[in-house]
Amino acid sequence: MRAAVLTDPGEFELRERARPDPAPDEVLVRIRRVGVCGSDVHYYEHGRIGDYVVEDPLVLGHESAGEVVAVGEAVDSLEPGARVTLEPGVPCRRCPHCKRGSYHLCPDVTFMATPPHDGAFVEYVAWPADFVYELPDSVSLGEGALCEPLSVGIHACRRGGVAPGDSVLVTGAGPIGLLAADAARVAGATTVLVTDVVPEKVARAERRGADQAVDVTEVDLGAVVDEHTDGVGVDVVVEASGATASIQSALDGVRRGGTVVFVGLAPEAEVPIDVLDIVDGELDVHGSFRYANTYPAAVDLLAQGAVDVAGLVDAEHSLDDVDGAFQRATAPDVVKVMVTLDR
Ligand SMILES: NC(=O)c1ccc[n+]([C@@H]2O[C@H](COP(=O)([O-])OP(=O)(O)OC[C@H]3O[C@@H](n4cnc5c(N)ncnc54)[C@H](O)[C@@H]3O)[C@@H](O)[C@H]2O)c1
Ligand SMILES: C[C@@H](O)[C@H](N)C(=O)O
Numbered sequence: 071m072r073a074a075v076l077t078d079p080g081e082f083e084l085r086e087r088a089r090p091d092p093a094p095d096e097v098l099v100r101i102r103r104v105g106v107c108g109s110d111v112h113y114y115e116h117g118r119i120g121d122y123v124v125e126d127p128l129v130l131g132h133e134s135a136g137e138v139v140a141v142g143e144a145v146d147s148l149e150p151g152a153r154v155t156l157e158p159g160v161p162c163r164r165c166p167h168c169k170r171g172s173y174h175l176c177p178d179v180t181f182m183a184t185p186p187h188d189g190a191f192v193e194y195v196a197w198p199a200d201f202v203y204e205l206p207d208s209v210s211l212g213e214g215a216l217c218e219p220l221s222v223g224i225h226a227c228r229r230g231g232v233a234p235g236d237s238v239l240v241t242g243a244g245p246i247g248l249l250a251a252d253a254a255r256v257a258g259a260t261t262v263l264v265t266d267v268v269p270e271k272v273a274r275a276e277r278r279g280a281d282q283a284v285d286v287t288e289v290d291l292g293a294v295v296d297e298h299t300d301g302v303g304v305d306v307v308v309e310a311s312g313a314t315a316s317i318q319s320a321l322d323g324v325r326r327g328g329t330v331v332f333v334g335l336a337p338e339a340e341v342p343i344d345v346l347d348i349v350d351g352e353l354d355v356h357g358s359f360r361y362a363n364t365y366p367a368a369v370d371l372l373a374q375g376a377v378d379v380a381g382l383v384d385a386e387h388s389l390d391d392v393d394g395a396f397q398r399a400t401a402p403d404v405v406k407v408m409v410t411l412d413r
Contacts, residue, residue: 071193074392074409075127079117082392083127090196094144097199099154103215104190105133105383106399106407108244110183114396124185131409132158132182134190135205135214145199155214156190157201157221157365158182174225174362181360191392193411203365209372212408216245216379217368219406222333223249224368225361227257230306230331231354234258237304239295239323242311242334243271243283245382245406250308250333251280252377259306261298265291265316270403278378286316295323303328308358310334317341321353329354382406 071089074082092098109119110130117124138152148154161168161176168176183189205214227250232238238254240247243266251262264275264283275283284294295304303325309317312334318341320330330353348355371377384404387395389411399407 072389073129073188073193074191074389076114076124076130077127079115079124082396084390084392085127087192089194092140092142092145092196094142095198095200096142096196097138097145097148097154097202098140098194098196099134099136099156099202100139100194101134101136101190101192102411103135103211104131104409104411105215105218106131106395106409107133107219110189111396111399113183113185115400122185126186128183128185129188129190129192130183131190131192132184133215133218134158134182134195135211135217136195136411138202139194141199147199148202148204153205153211153214154202155205155217155365155369156182156195156197157203158189158218159360160198160201172362174360191389191409193389203369205369206373209369210380212383213372213379214369215408216382216406217365217372219245220249220253220368220371220377220379221361221364222246222358223251223253224364226250226308226310226331226333226358227253229356229358230308230329232257232259232306235260236306237261237263237299238306238308239263239265239304240308240310241265241316241320242309242313243268243275244310246333247308247310248275248278248382248405249377249379250310251275252278254306254308255279256371256376261304263294263298263304266311267313268402271405274405278381291319292322299325305329306331308333312336314338314341318343321347321351324351324353326351327353329356331356331358333358383408386410388412
């Protein structure tokens with residue numbers, strides 16, 4: 071089978087690899103769609119994210135969907151021919167985090183495209199059947215692949231306890247911010263504000279249904295928040311840009327007693343934040359890391375047409391042109407690039 075292998079920063083090689091055989095509890099999936107995520111681009115450009123360093127040739131890609139072509143002897147939940155999406159993080163299932171249901175915090179998770187684990191820019195993947203979800207006919211494979219970033223958005227909103235009638239400010243209108251905004255809306259938020267610094271991204275957030283999208287380089291965000299919340303502040307802020315300035319100002323928009331969820335990853339680990347604001351405002355401040363138990367919800371939301379993930383995709387490239395896909399994904403106005411593996 072063919073695999074797009076990152077051999078050095080900025081260098082992909084299409085290599086032949088042995089097609090895997092599914093273990094008894096696995097299914098073999100013929101991969102058909104893989105989204106390019108910002109973390110893939112980071113490994114492509116820099117060869118590392120923090121302590122995760124690409125030391126050996128690595129297959130990137132963790133937003134994937136395809137068709138089951140074979141099942142292990144212990145699998146009875148899926149059959150060949152099923153159209154599926156793959157949850158990329160498989161935990162140990164035994165540690166205290168797994169037993170508590172927070173399996174995304176498992177220290178022994180195998181996460182696709184995170185060194186040393188290969189990802190999905192490859193023709194076939196053998197994956198544990200309980201982390202593979204069947205897609206109804208109404209959900210395309212491209213949409214199925216984007217259950218992954220949608221899951222990040224769903225989890226962030228769950229962490230923020232977004233409830234009917236809430237006002238929510240999402241900072242950053244990349245795929246994560248846009249899908250967090252959608253997840254907030256379907257959770258019942260009645261006011262959704264979105265920020266960015268790229269005019270095309272701001273415009274897209276507004277087209278997708280934000281009550282107001284704000285270019286923070288041009289407009290005073292505080293005034294916009296005041297206008298939409300009678301000067302009180304929003305119930306929940308979801309910081310989804312990872313930009314230092316946005317992280318620092320995330321506490322400014324929230325009401326006293328409100329919640330701030332940090333999803334974005336800052337370029338540096340330490341960002342000064344006013345702790346007195348947290349105490350005095352009795353804020354709930356949460357981190358949000360990946361997700362757990364979100365894929366069934368993501369598939370259902372897509373089946374109901376409640377969230378538009380297809381509208382995020384700006385370009386499709388074949389596996390042969392994975393370089394082109396990654397070049398395209400670095401453009402500031404591009405939200406999502408999809409790699410297709412159709413013959
Ligand atoms: N916690 C997690 O589990 C998790 C999962 C996936 C991604 N992430 C992180 O979340 C962040 C968003 O991911 P993404 O894929 O959407 O990234 P992205 O880079 O596509 O989107 C970030 C957006 O923020 C905008 N931005 C930059 N500076 C800003 C500012 N000062 N104010 C408002 N917006 C600003 C950018 O223009 C861009 O549109 C990244 O930091 C990513 O690493 C975290
Ligand atoms: C969760 C996933 O989308 C993220 N990029 C990660 O690698 O953790």
